[in-house]
Amino acid sequence: MDTHPGPDxxxxxxxxxxxxxxxxxxxxxxxxxxxLGLTVFIYLVQxxxxxxxxxxxxxxxxxxxxGEKINALIRLGQFWRLITPVFLHGSVLHIAFNxxxxxxxxxxxxxxxxxxxxxxxYFLSALSGNVLSFVLTPEASLGASTAIFxxxxxxGIFLFQxxxxxxxxxxxxxxxxxxxxxxxxxxxxxxGVDNWGHVGxxxxxxxxxxxxxxxxxxxxxxxxxxxxxxxxGRGLLAGVAAxxxxxxxxxxxxxxxxx
Numbered sequence: 001m002d003t004h005p006g007p008d009x010x011x012x013x014x015x016x017x018x019x020x021x022x023x024x025x026x027x028x029x030x031x032x033x034x035x036l037g038l039t040v041f042i043y044l045v046q047x048x049x050x051x052x053x054x055x056x057x058x059x060x061x062x063x064x065x066x067g068e069k070i071n072a073l074i075r076l077g078q079f080w081r082l083i084t085p086v087f088l089h090g091s092v093l094h095i096a097f098n099x100x101x102x103x104x105x106x107x108x109x110x111x112x113x114x115x116x117x118x119x120x121x122y123f124l125s126a127l128s129g130n131v132l133s134f135v136l137t138p139e140a141s142l143g144a145s146t147a148i149f150x151x152x153x154x155x156g157i158f159l160f161q162x163x164x165x166x167x168x169x170x171x172x173x174x175x176x177x178x179x180x181x182x183x184x185x186x187x188x189x190x191x192g193v194d195n196w197g198h199v200g201x202x203x204x205x206x207x208x209x210x211x212x213x214x215x216x217x218x219x220x221x222x223x224x225x226x227x228x229x230x231x232x233g234r235g236l237l238a239g240v241a242a243x244x245x246x247x248x249x250x251x252x253x254x255x256x257x258x259x
Contacts, residue, residue, distance in 0.1 A: 031115050032106035035122065036099055039144060042087045043095050064088050069130050069141045069197075075255060082134065082251070086126035088142035098144040105151040112158060112214045117236045121208050124243045125150020128204025131247045133197040135254030141194035149198045150205025152181060157209035162216050165227075204243050212239020 042063055049062045067084030074081050089095035110118040129146025156177040163170040181202065188195035212235040216227045231238065 026111050027114060029107040029110040031119050031122075032102060032110050035106070036102060039087050039089075039095065039099060039102075043089050046088065064142055067142075069133060071134055071138055071140075071254075071258065074134060075258065082127055082130045083123060085130055085142040086123070086144045086147050089144070090142060094143060098148055101148045102144065102151070105148070105155055109151055109155060109158070113235075117212065117239065120212075120236055120240055121150060121154055121205065122147045124208055124240065125154075125201045125205040128207075128243060128247050129197040129199075129201030131251045131254070132200025132203070133194050135250055136196045137194055138258075139194070141197055143194070143197075145194075146197045146201035146204075149181070149184070149201035150208070152177060152205070153202045154205040154209035154213060156181075157206055158213050161210075161213065165216055165218070200247075204247065207242045207246060208239035211242040212236060 046061050046063050050059050067081060067088055069081050069085045070078075089098065106118070106122075109121070113121060126144070126147040129149065130141075133141055133146075156174055159166060159170050159174050159177070185195060185198060187193070188198050212231060214232075214235065215230045217230055218227060229235070
């Protein structure tokens with residue numbers, strides 16, 4: 001059957017598509033601000049224990065002594081040392097760089113992930129980085145950069161998986177993230193920097209984001225459209241499982257065959 005356009009079809013074809021503003025998911029980044037405050041507070045305790053506690057013989061960085069990644073003590077059962085280094089730093093510049101990166105990346109990611117899923121992303125990235133460092137590096141280490149690398153790569157995965165909705169600027173944003181990671185890994189090759197921790201955090205963040213990060217879709221009817229997360233409710237479990245299924249066996253291998 002042949003069909004013919006109605007009398008106003010030509011005028012309809014020339015109409016420009018209407019732009020609809022869809023509000024993005026947004027939450028106040030309480031977890032990011034709490035992590036910032038807690039990490040700065042612990043650094044102040046580190047500084048106080050070094051410079052303000054009695055005679056020089058007692059000036060010991062007690063938080064680092066109790067929480068730094070020290071392989072021999074981890075093998076004695078002090079497993080918290082695979083997490084606690086994320087709160088410890090070795091200098092003002094060290095903590096300033098990491099907290100600036102947390103402030104920049106953490107707020108946006110927490111808005112997209114939600115409080116609980118973002119918290120899991122942060123600490124599982126830290127765990128992944130410290131596990132890989134435990135397996136491949138005999139030196140002690142500390143710092144939030146394991147988690148920060150996880151946040152950066154999680155941002156890249158989020159942009160990639162939602163590129164169809166986010167538009168043409170996504171490619172340049174992903175390229176910028178790749179450049180940030182490459183440059184920081186290059187500088188991480190300097191002596192005294194735990195680059196394996198960075199790589200592990202990066203891989204942990206990628207795994208969590210790939211399987212558990214937000215995947216947006218548009219729902220509703222025009223013009224009342226809104227974004228929903230296809231993984232809401234199951235993303236947390238999927239992300240946690242993806243990271244632990246890889247890095248628990250890696251930690252076990254480091255336990256059995258120490259460097």
